[in-house]
Amino acid sequence: MTIEITNETAESQNVNFIKEIIIQDLKDGKNDGRVATRFPPEPNGYLHIGHAKSIILNYGLAKEFGGTFNVRFDDTNPVTEDPEYVNSIIEDIKWLGAKFEGRLFYASDYFEQMYEWAVELIKKGLAYVDDLTPEQLKEYRGDYNRPGIESPGRSRSVEENLELFERMKNGEFADGSMLLRAKIDMSSPNMNLRDPIMYRVLHRHHYRQGDKWCIYPMYDFAHGYEDSIEGITHSICTLEFENHRPLYDWFLDNVSIKYRPRQYEFARLNLNYTVMSKRRLLELVEKKYVSGWDDPRLPTICGIRRRGFTASSICSFAERIGVAKRNSTVDIGLLEHAIRSELNETAPRVMGVLNPLKVVITNFPEDETISFEAPLFPDKPEMGTRIVPLTREIYIEQDDFREDPPKKYFRLSPGAEIRLRYACLIRCTGVVKNADGTIKHVECTWDPESRGGTSPDGRKVKGTSHWVSAKFGVKVTTRLYDRLFNVENPMDQEGNYLDYLNPESLVVNDNCVVEPFVATVEPGTRWQFERMGYFYADPVDSEKGKPVFNRIVTLKDSWVKVEQKQQTAPPATAPKAEEKPAEDYITIDDFNKIKLVVGKVLTAEGVDGADKLLRLTVDLGESKPRQVFSGIKSAYPDPSVLINRNVIVVANLKPRQMKFGLSEGMILASQSGKSLAVLFADASMNPGSPVS
């Protein structure tokens, strides 16, 4: 039953506007019922979670409609591109689970065909070679309010254009000296249509084509053709390309192509507390604010992976945020929720103390060890156990002890008793301090009757702490990651976004102690350190018997909220009732606007299909009585007692259409505790008389 509901919600959430278009296209028999999508990265940087959204969208669409999904490197600019990025991009797409065997393509493989189409456009008189300098080009283009000026090159003959373009291709011109432009409209309000550049001269080595080409096509010219060649049906890109769609269409409509794709745009993903642009990411990496492209604080796919996120959690995140055209910034909490809810199901529970505080159990034999068998999944004990040793000296979390505990603190404090998870109950009997007043260790006694952690006499123990044997515990390093920036949108702040980096986005902690079992854990596995968070045994820095743990995400912690509230709330004497009106939600003036009149109840009856509602007709001294619905049936099981009584009606409300009819007012009633009663007016008053 639960599963059905989940499926329903998942499905209904999944229908975004692009899917709707596809469903309609299929219904209309377009594209022979074919669905073909693609993800076209430029190999000039690492993929981030915004790309993941696009990959999952495109791949998901293809998969759902039995279509195909291509990965195509849009490698039309050898200046910025580097084969180094190709491998990382492929790795990231594969990791996400998008399959594209046999469907990996390169735009550069289409250069020959594109060249032919360019020639075709020249022959049709729709393209020309231009020799404007970059400065002139800019000047001739005009601006938003001023139409552009046609370049002298625009009037060249077809023959001359053909010859010049040939020579461009043959390397006779220097970089930047010649261009091939489309002849469209220099006065178009869409700047993209002011004779856009199709080819530029670039004497550069291409990582796939070598030195075969010295002219390279521009995105607008190339992209639609790439899609056409691959038979892409739905070419999905981000919003900033909306203005380019007319161009996409123009190039496709003016040459002889076999297949005509369509472009659709959706809003790119923005996340708060981070930055997403390639430029910013590159700067963070190059200036060493982070350790590399896979720094676990980065929103790059490799960073998220290194942090310990799973691909499936990214997918469920992508499904939750949906696809739309409105710019938005998704709360990073949604991503955290996605990984928490998965790891809650899949991550085994173990114990690790992040900030150790030594506890000596004074009545525990010096050399004795008691072994407890603790479940890896407390809610599913059949999933396996491990052995946890208890000794006289243990470590607990510093946060789990307070010498001077605040209210509602259920953890260890002098005289208090807590449970050591899976082990026993201990009571604090003393605090031993260093000369400087800091705590050296805490002394406790244990109740030998409470072995296993159950209280022998049924006494209540509210706090449970995780712990590690001092003798058998293993020291490990954890890296505690937090949001990269301490403001929601670093780019919207005064000054440089780098000023808002969170200095505590990474805390390396070498003093953690984990139970012995944890030291044997394989790199690349995920664990919940009980009460602390989910951790990932780093696949790179872990060594045999000495794992290094990345904190993926903390557990939700409602204690910090309780404590914060205690600290901020104390003056509870503040007159709360007076605060609201002062906030100008409702003023005396508003009250004065309410028109209260006496109404005589003419009829009163229950309403079929509504168990709380009464239908009343009330005479307000107007030309005809009003119908009013009121949720007071529980107080008047026999509605007829209301007939002929005078009640108070709010007369100047906007009539409200209800399922059962129009409600033209509101009966005043009062509710105190469980008793509900209509406010009656003096029987001697005439219907319609004002009430103050």
Added chain:
RNA sequence: UCGGGGAUCGUCUAAUUGGCAGGACAAUGGGCUCUGGUCCCAUCAGUCAAGGUUCGAGUCCUUGUCCCCGAGCCA
């Protein structure tokens, strides 16, 4: 200033295309608990504004406001 897009709970996103504004996250309250976790229940909360059409408007019309994108030989 011109062109293109957009505006629904705090956040993200739905609404059978004119018919009870729903879900998720967050928050709040409660229950449960050997994790102050999970889980369960409940609550809070929204149609940018003003007019108009209509029995009925988030949806249609008019006017306005605000936000995003656009003047790379980048993609």
